[in-house]
Amino acid sequence: MKNVTGRLMVGLRWWNHIDEDGKSHWVFESRKASPQDSKTVSEAESRIFWLGLIACPVLWVIFAFSALFSFRVKWLAVVIMGVVLQGANLYGYIRCKVGSRKDLTSMATSYLGKQFLRQTTGDDQTS
Numbered sequence: 001m002k003n004v005t006g007r008l009m010v011g012l013r014w015w016n017h018i019d020e021d022g023k024s025h026w027v028f029e030s031r032k033a034s035p036q037d038s039k040t041v042s043e044a045e046s047r048i049f050w051l052g053l054i055a056c057p058v059l060w061v062i063f064a065f066s067a068l069f070s071f072r073v074k075w076l077a078v079v080i081m082g083v084v085l086q087g088a089n090l091y092g093y094i095r096c097k098v099g100s101r102k103d104l105t106s107m108a109t110s111y112l113g114k115q116f117l118r119q120t121t122g123d124d125q126t127s
Contacts, residue, residue, distance in 0.1 A: 005049065006049070006096070007031070009046065009048070009049040010045070010046050011031030012031070012093050012096035012097060013028075014028045014029065014092040014093065014095065014096050026095075028092065028095045030097065030099075053089065053090055054090065056086045056089075057083060057086040057087050057090055060079060060082040060083040060086050063079045064076065064080060
C-alpha cells in the first residue's frame, strides 16, 4: 500500500532487495520531473501525502507517552512498534525525496557554505 500511494501521489517508492549473495540492498526511487508529471501529481495530493506521513509518527509518539504515563505496559510494546514502523516509512520517503546520504551531506554542506558566504559578504538576497 505504501508504494502505491507514494508512487501515485508524489512519485516516490522504496523497498529492500536481497541479491544472490544474500546481501540486503535498500532501493530508493524518485520519478523524474517531466511536464506530464505536473499534470498527474497535484500539490494538494502531495501536501495530503506528506501531512499524513508526518502526522502518523507524531500521533504514535503521543500514544507512547500516554501508555507510558498510564502504566499500560502491554500497550507500550504495540505503540513502540507503531513508532518504529511509521518512523521507518517516513525515513524511507525522505530518502527518496532528498536522495542518498551522500547527496544529503553535500546538499547541507553547500547550503551552509552559501549561508556563510552570504553573511560574510552582507548580501541579504536569496538565491
